[in-house]
Amino acid sequence: MISYEKLLEQFKTLLRNNQLKFTKQRELILKFLYENDAHFTPEDIYMKLKQHHPNIKIGIATVYRTLSLLEESNIVSSISFGSAGKKYELGLKKHHDHLICTACGKIIEFFDETIEERQKQIAKQFNFHMTDHTMKIVGLCEKCQA
Template identity: 40%
Template structure:
């Protein structure tokens, strides 16, 4: 899990973002943030909503979806399209990685490739481009689904 200092910085940044956007800093929005801070791996908005409801948290589905959007804009979570839905994950306190996403069953395989990172750096240098962040996603069929399609 991310360090306490990093978590506190995320909370402060979220507060600042809400103020700048003229949005209310509601208890429910902070409940969503706190639940995300506890999440491991990938999750859907609906998964997060159900988890929070099962824990007795009083939060609306709309608040979960809207807060996820705010946190995505702030860079607290990243999102990946899997089929017709978005899947989220914490974007801080984790080692950078990329994804293989099965378009059939939705399986997400995380991977890290120094070669890909090197090529991206070389391309940015060639075009005098300063990268801020990136995601690399390869869509296809996982081994199980590819075997079933044969």
């Protein structure tokens, strides 16, 4: 796993290359996602940041904007299902897909080489330039089947 210092450098370089600015708010959001390995809604992140950093001003709109920026830059990835809205996680770990329990909301991550390979072939077959792909398996987890 990449260190926070390296991630931060990478983010700063990305911003510089696109004439964007490095702000306290953007750093806070990135750091929060780095330190908390789970899936969060924008509201989750906004509340936690206000709580833990009462001295730094931050608006909910900035959280939404920053998450979109980070997602476009492939630093975070999002997942959504049902009416629950989008949830974000740091996307630097190895690419993976998700199993989602519709009863308890539990999210399990998995990776499957066969599926990855087929996806590449399918994109090729349709002359599609693939930039991203996602797979979700929705259902009931072991506990919730009881």
